[in-house]
Amino acid sequence: MEQQSYNKPAVLVIDMQVGLFQGGRTIHAAEQLLENVNLVLTRAHAAGVPVFAVRHTGPQGSPIEAGSANWQIMPTLKIDMERDTVFEKTRPSCFEGTDLLAQLQAKGIQELIITGLKTQYCVDANCRAASELGFKVILVEDAHSCNDTELLPADTIIAHHNMTLHGLFASLIKTEDLRF
Secondary structure, three states: OOOOOOOOEEEEEEOOEHHHHOOOOOEOOHHHHHHHHHHHHHHHHHHOOOEEEEEEOEOOOOOOEOOOHHHOEOOOOOOOOOOOEEEEEOOOOOOOOOOHHHHHHHOOOOEEEEEEEOHHHHHHHHHHHHHHOOOEEEEEEEEEEOEOOOOOOHHHHHHHHHHHHEOOOEEEEOHHHOOO
16 A cells, blocks of 8 residues: 655545435445544544534425434534534535635645545535645545435446546545545
């Protein structure tokens, strides 16, 4: 395994919420996803790497409205509410309508390591947005997921997005290879 060298990294955990993780359709390899994201978090915390966790906030009356049980971050996710930055978004991009960019810039962050839900929506949007904003993006290829759709099984969606995002928008790394 090649040793990585990170330059001012931060971890972004996207939409690992009860309602998206456990609601409606089954998330592909859900337990493995949770295990992988938790390993990324454990390593980031041990190395003092900043963690930003975002949750999607739906409009009042939606299944993921602010304060609802489904809106909460997965209770088994190793987010440290005292140390990590937890914020809300209402759009697919974590940068749209939030102060995430200002927070990353204030900390001098240059690389963003991305994990979470859902691959073809918010994970894709944030890899592209972060890249366009000048961040080096590292997508943890086995620490993001989604559910099957009417057209494609989730494993195909994940593989397609890993292939599509790799190169122009992100570098890929497996959870087991991620070291700070």
